[in-house]
Amino acid sequence: MxxxxxxxxxxxxxxxxxxxxxxxxxxxxxxxxxxxxxxxxxxxxxxxxxxxxxxxxxxxxxxxxxxxxxxxxxxxxxxxxxxxxxxxxxxxxxxxxNVAPKPATTSAAIPLLAANDLRVHFDKQGLPYCSLTRLAGAKGYELWFSESEPSVESNWSFLTWSTNCQGIYLTGLNRTKTNYLKLRGKRGNTLGPWSNMVILPSV
Incomplete structure (x- = not known):
């Protein structure tokens, strides 16, 4: 047998x-x-x-x-x-x-990296917006801001969420103050590392 x-x-x-x-x-x-x-x-x-x-x-x-x-x-x-x-x-x-690894999907297998080219632009009406190169594996982007010392973590607050890496408008900011901005990619509950920090000058 x-x-x-x-x-x-x-x-x-x-x-x-x-x-x-x-x-x-x-x-x-x-x-x-x-x-x-x-x-x-x-x-x-x-x-x-x-x-x-x-x-x-x-x-x-x-x-x-x-x-x-x-x-x-x-x-x-x-x-x-x-x-x-x-x-x-x-x-x-x-x-x-109960530790069986779940089969990785194509996007889940890609580690989220930090953006290094976050930039501030102004449209024809003078409204500020951010852009960056699309991050592989990211389903969206969290944009955070700080109106005071950026090295203090508690000074940072969530500003907006976008599924697009271009044309992220910076609405709701106090433009009489200098604003510091940073961003990170997100996929489900997975958060990537912070991007480079950019400055939006006061007006």
């Missing part, structure tokens, strides 16, 4: 190859690749600690967060793969971990 496309004689031959390779040392090495609870906690904490800086667009934190995310995803994939492999023996493990 065949088992998974192998006849019993073929299974004996294949099993002999595995028996010879599966030494105690190799078995220990395989187990060492599986994340320990402490190691997994470290990976999780590293990503969590760098996430705030990533969302603010801090260059160092963006790099740290992306590297931490790649390492954590690798650990999640290992755990998920193990859960699937042993599910014929214990199906409850898949529900226990």
């Amino acid at each position: 065949p088992h998974n496309d192998l006849t019993l004689p073929e299974m004996v031959a294949k099993s002999e190859e595995i028996r010879r390779a599966l030494t105690p040392e190799f078995h220990a090495y395989i187990l060492s690749l599986f994340p320990t609870p402490d190691k997994y906690a470290q990976l999780h904490n590293r990503l969590e600690a760098s996430l705030t800086g990533y969302l603010k667009g801090d260059p160092e934190q963006v790099k740290e967060c992306e590297e931490a995310g790649a390492e954590l995803y690798q650990a999640i994939s290992i755990i998920n793969g193990f859960s699937k492999a042993v599910s014929p023996i214990d199906p409850s493990l898949m529900n226990k971990f």
Whole structure:
């Protein structure tokens, strides 16, 4: 009777190859690749600690967060793969971990990057608007402003949302004050890093 496309004689031959390779040392090495609870906690904490800086667009934190995310995803994939492999023996493990990575869509696979060419323009009526080069993977753009010291995070407020990277009009601003502007791409609940900052002078 065949088992998974192998006849019993073929299974004996294949099993002999595995028996010879599966030494105690190799078995220990395989187990060492599986994340320990402490190691997994470290990976999780590293990503969590760098996430705030990533969302603010801090260059160092963006790099740290992306590297931490790649390492954590690798650990999640290992755990998920193990859960699937042993599910014929214990199906409850898949529900226990609940970490099966969702298939990435084309846009979701593209990391959101920071815009570096945000600019302020004026139309024929003298009304100000912003533009930038379209960010790959972004479904829209959040534009924020500050009327005072831009280095203080609490001074920033949300101004407008646009699905277009061109012609984002700056309505609702107090033009008697200097306004600082920055923008970030967004896709679902995913926010990209901040763009370069531009200044709209007072009039």
